[in-house]
Amino acid sequence: MDKLRHYLYTHLNVLFFSIFIPLFTIASVIFMIKLATYTAIIQLNISEMGKLYLFVLPELFFYTLPIAFVIAGALSLYRLSNDNEMVVVFSLGISPTFLLRVLAIPALLLTLVLFVDYLVVTPYIKSISKNFINQKQAEAKFNLTASEFGHNFGDWMLFINHSNNSARAYGDVVLFNKNLKEEILLVAHKAELLNEQGNLQLRLSDGEGYTYNAETFKRMQYKTLMINDVIESDEIPYTNTLDYWTSPIDHEYRNRLLTTNALLSLFPALSLFLIVALGVVHARHQKRWIYLWLFLSIVLFYAGSMLLHQWLLLWTIPIFSIVWLSITYGFYRRLVGNRF
Numbered sequence: 001m002d003k004l005r006h007y008l009y010t011h012l013n014v015l016f017f018s019i020f021i022p023l024f025t026i027a028s029v030i031f032m033i034k035l036a037t038y039t040a041i042i043q044l045n046i047s048e049m050g051k052l053y054l055f056v057l058p059e060l061f062f063y064t065l066p067i068a069f070v071i072a073g074a075l076s077l078y079r080l081s082n083d084n085e086m087v088v089v090f091s092l093g094i095s096p097t098f099l100l101r102v103l104a105i106p107a108l109l110l111t112l113v114l115f116v117d118y119l120v121v122t123p124y125i126k127s128i129s130k131n132f133i134n135q136k137q138a139e140a141k142f143n144l145t146a147s148e149f150g151h152n153f154g155d156w157m158l159f160i161n162h163s164n165n166s167a168r169a170y171g172d173v174v175l176f177n178k179n180l181k182e183e184i185l186l187v188a189h190k191a192e193l194l195n196e197q198g199n200l201q202l203r204l205s206d207g208e209g210y211t212y213n214a215e216t217f218k219r220m221q222y223k224t225l226m227i228n229d230v231i232e233s234d235e236i237p238y239t240n241t242l243d244y245w246t247s248p249i250d251h252e253y254r255n256r257l258l259t260t261n262a263l264l265s266l267f268p269a270l271s272l273f274l275i276v277a278l279g280v281v282h283a284r285h286q287k288r289w290i291y292l293w294l295f296l297s298i299v300l301f302y303a304g305s306m307l308l309h310q311w312l313l314l315w316t317i318p319i320f321s322i323v324w325l326s327i328t329y330g331f332y333r334r335l336v337g338n339r340f
Helices: 002-038 046-082 085-091 096-140 241-246 251-270 272-279 290-307 309-337
Strands: 147-153 156-164 169-178 183-196 199-212 217-230
Touching (some): 002 096, 046 251, 046 272, 096 251, 096 272, 096 309, 169 199, 251 272, 251 290, 251 309, 272 309, 290 309
Antiparallel strands (some): 147 156, 156 169, 169 183, 199 217
């Protein structure tokens, strides 16, 4: 039995990775196209684009792993059936329930991984990703260029005569600040814009400063002078998993997401009967449209998971699971259980 189990796992692994890698690559390409739309709003270098790609990895795994497992499980059994190896297995007195037990172990492990992915990892990663994008959008507002109209930098009016945006370096800079007591004028030969974790700093070099009011006039020279400002962005707070899913913010959306993702996580475990029913055939007497049935099954499961919540709410999880198990078990009994 151990050798047979190992043999089945070997075939499953080969087909799983041959299906998962193309699916994952296609999903990654789609995300990279979406990522390209961000560059029209914010400036991203290679490392920042790589960071955004890492942020979306848990979501890519969540949607590709269950599909790859179900397809690989059915096709691996179908290939063994076409090679008449399943006939040999059943002729030795091994029942189809053995195949269910063999597939149940990776299916349950994958379901557990998917639950952890969408319940714990994805909410945290999404909050980090949104905060990162919000910060980059807020930072984009400080895309300073040479202009006769000037810029607002905190409480200062900033005028730039020469600019190098790629290096964030500027020349012949003038800053003006008018408060209740006095007016301040700063002139710098060179300036550089720095971003330290959301704190913007304008470093002025080789300049002069003037402060004056109705009574006094003061002048100073400086080698280096720092002007500070803070990037204002809508930071999304994250405390823990429970607070995220029970938060009143977007409560209806999060309930729908919770229902849908719970069913998608259960897809490998709920489809064991379907995998065996589609994969086990008698090569001479049975011809299955396995690719068509796999496509229809995946579409029906995903569509039902996403659409039924508007009528059944959280009851979608137990009701849809029972209905899906009943239907797939009926196929299993009719096509495999009563024949082998």
